Amino acid sequence: MNLSRPARITLRIAAGLGFAVIYVPLLLVLVNSLNPDRSSGWPPPGLTFHWWADAWHSTGARDALWTSVKAGLGATAIALVLGTLIAFAVQRFRFFGRETLSFLVVLPIALPGIVTGVALNTAFRTVLEPLGVGLGMFTVVVGHATFCIVVVFNNVVARLRRMAGSYEQAAMDLGATSFRAFVDVTFPLVRSALVAGGLLAFALSFDEIVVTTFTAGPGVQTLPIWIFSNMARPQQAPVVNVVAAVLVLLSVIPIYLAQRLSSDTATGSRI
Amino acid sequence: MTKTAPAAGFVRRLAGTLHRRPRLQLSLLLTAPLTWLVLAYLGSLSALFLSAFWTTDSFTSSVVKVWNTDNFTTLFESDVYRQVALRSVGVALAVTALCAVIAFPVAFYTARIAKPRWRPLLVVAILTPLWASYLVKAYAWRLILAEGGLLDWLLGPLGLEGPGYGLTATVLVLTYLWLPYMILPIHAGLEQLPDNLLDASADLGARTGRTFRSVVLPMLLPSIAAGSVFTFSLSLGDYIAVQIVGGKTQLIGNLIYSNITLDLPLAAALGTVPVVIIVGYLLAVRRTGALSSL
Numbered sequence: 001m002n003l004s005r006p007a008r009i010t011l012r013i014a015a016g017l018g019f020a021v022i023y024v025p026l027l028l029v030l031v032n033s034l035n036p037d038r039s040s041g042w043p044p045p046g047l048t049f050h051w052w053a054d055a056w057h058s059t060g061a062r063d064a065l066w067t068s069v070k071a072g073l074g075a076t077a078i079a080l081v082l083g084t085l086i087a088f089a090v091q092r093f094r095f096f097g098r099e100t101l102s103f104l105v106v107l108p109i110a111l112p113g114i115v116t117g118v119a120l121n122t123a124f125r126t127v128l129e130p131l132g133v134g135l136g137m138f139t140v141v142v143g144h145a146t147f148c149i150v151v152v153f154n155n156v157v158a159r160l161r162r163m164a165g166s167y168e169q170a171a172m173d174l175g176a177t178s179f180r181a182f183v184d185v186t187f188p189l190v191r192s193a194l195v196a197g198g199l200l201a202f203a204l205s206f207d208e209i210v211v212t213t214f215t216a217g218p219g220v221q222t223l224p225i226w227i228f229s230n231m232a233r234p235q236q237a238p239v240v241n242v243v244a245a246v247l248v249l250l251s252v253i254p255i256y257l258a259q260r261l262s263s264d265t266a267t268g269s270r271i
Numbered sequence: 272m273t274k275t276a277p278a279a280g281f282v283r284r285l286a287g288t289l290h291r292r293p294r295l296q297l298s299l300l301l302t303a304p305l306t307w308l309v310l311a312y313l314g315s316l317s318a319l320f321l322s323a324f325w326t327t328d329s330f331t332s333s334v335v336k337v338w339n340t341d342n343f344t345t346l347f348e349s350d351v352y353r354q355v356a357l358r359s360v361g362v363a364l365a366v367t368a369l370c371a372v373i374a375f376p377v378a379f380y381t382a383r384i385a386k387p388r389w390r391p392l393l394v395v396a397i398l399t400p401l402w403a404s405y406l407v408k409a410y411a412w413r414l415i416l417a418e419g420g421l422l423d424w425l426l427g428p429l430g431l432e433g434p435g436y437g438l439t440a441t442v443l444v445l446t447y448l449w450l451p452y453m454i455l456p457i458h459a460g461l462e463q464l465p466d467n468l469l470d471a472s473a474d475l476g477a478r479t480g481r482t483f484r485s486v487v488l489p490m491l492l493p494s495i496a497a498g499s500v501f502t503f504s505l506s507l508g509d510y511i512a513v514q515i516v517g518g519k520t521q522l523i524g525n526l527i528y529s530n531i532t533l534d535l536p537l538a539a540a541l542g543t544v545p546v547v548i549i550v551g552y553l554l555a556v557r558r559t560g561a562l563s564s565l
Binding site for chain 2: 003004007008011012014015018019021022023024025026028029032039040041042043081082083085086088089093095101104105107108110111112113114115116118119120121122123126142145146149172177178179180203206207209210224227228231240244247248251254255258259
């Protein structure tokens with residue numbers, strides 16, 4: 001489209017404003033963690049690293065971070081296994097209900113978190129509690145894994161779709177068993193898709209608050225739950241500010257990793 | 272060697288058996304995930320929606336398992352619930368519209384105006400905020416919208432004030448949270464737009480505005496629809512952002528949340544509202560063919 005010069009300039013300015021709106025809140029979080037004042041007015045009266053030292057010693061935040069990492073790793077491991085199994089079934093076989101299955105996988109993330117959360121909560125309390133399994137880390141991992149399956153599934157299916165099955169057939173013609181063909185041929189080809197899917201699954205789990213609220217017992221506090229319950233407490237505000245800033249800084253890691261992976265899997269949307 | 276030989280023979284026989292029986296392979300692949308998704312997830316989901324047809328004893332607040340539709344009658348006849356449901360849909364639509372309006376110039380710039388060499392970097396710049404925590408982003412806006420916060424400070428010299436916490440703030444924050452989900456599909460759509468169509472339109476005498484209306488916009492509709500699936504359904508189910516910046520605003524998520532401990536059947540009935548709306552929206556969008564491009 002041959003845009004006039006003024007139109008181009010207008011679009012440039014509009015895009016610039018758009019990017020500013022996207023990034024100003026994140027920068028504000030970073031600056032605010034250095035705000036010496038407890039109330040978060042603008043502009044801050046000075047800058048200090050005092051709260052960073054405080055936050056380092058906050059056991060509540062540290063325990064919550066550790067809980068989040070454990071829940072994320074557990075959910076990612078389960079999602080990797082189940083998502084890959086479904087991806088292979090859907091991509092390599094034709095069977096009754098195949099379309100329905102692809103839809104069913106998306107459902108846990110398409111429905112509002114609160115619906116998934118309440119449904120799981122009720123089920124856990126009626127089925128697991130009589131068996132002596134209360135709400136806790138286990139139920140959090142189960143809940144998170146349920147909506148993480150879809151990101152692994154999407155990544156692996158996309159890879160399998162573009163990968164010809166002839167590679168495996170060639171391996172088997174050369175005398176490899178189907179297990180051997182999987183280990184030596186198929187797995188190396190889907191590996192980066194698995195890493196990308198696992199990365200997304202971990203990020204989803206690490207960030208989840210609604211499903212966690214309903215599946216965590218009173219003793220289990222993930223980082224989002226900790227932030228949410230401390231957000232409105234003026235006393236805790238500086239530590240919350242630092243934790244928020246740390247999370248903004250930490251989000252650079254998955255972005256870097258995603259860029260290292262092949263572009264087709266990593267730059268897609270998170271869902 | 273003598274020890275491993277029988278084992279290797281077994282593996283080879285097992286692989287052969289599996290290879291000859293694709294149905295067996297398929298059932299081995301699907302047993303675990305189907306148990307998880309159908310039994311655990313669909314099972315608990317249907318149990319929840321069945322319980323919407325039960326009632327709660329108002330005296331003991333225990334669930335009475337007698338089949339009736341009282342909860343749905345309450346839902347349709349109570350002004351409060353109707354208002355909150357309409358408000359939630361209104362918020363979701365407003366967020367979707369705002370996202371589309373803001374996303375378009377950004378996507379147009381990143382897909383067609385910026386130098387091709389910069390485009391991948393710009394896509395990363397759009398994706399980056401998605402990796403930052405949802406709560407942190409909502410919290411950032413709590414700071415921005417606070418009394419004496421950044422927005423008040425910016426608008427102060429103009430004699431204006433920020434909106435403070437409330438419905439406007441909720442729409443703003445949800446727009447901010449879901450904006451990348453709208454920019455990305457529009458960017459992809461604009462990138463795939465063939466140049467020769469635009470040239471043809473210009474050759475036939477259409478000015479920029481006309482080309483935009485008659486060529487660009489119709490071809491972008493599936494992308495906008497794909498983005499709107501995220502902005503609409505994520506906004507409709509949200510109840511956390513409202514609690515952070517919404518002041519006293521109530522959305523349907525808050526109502527579900529506040530009823531869970533006291534009256535689970537009513538909460539379940541309330542929960543069907545966003546689910547029905549979202550499934551309806553998904554089916555409507557599927558007709559535009561947008562879902563296959565996700």
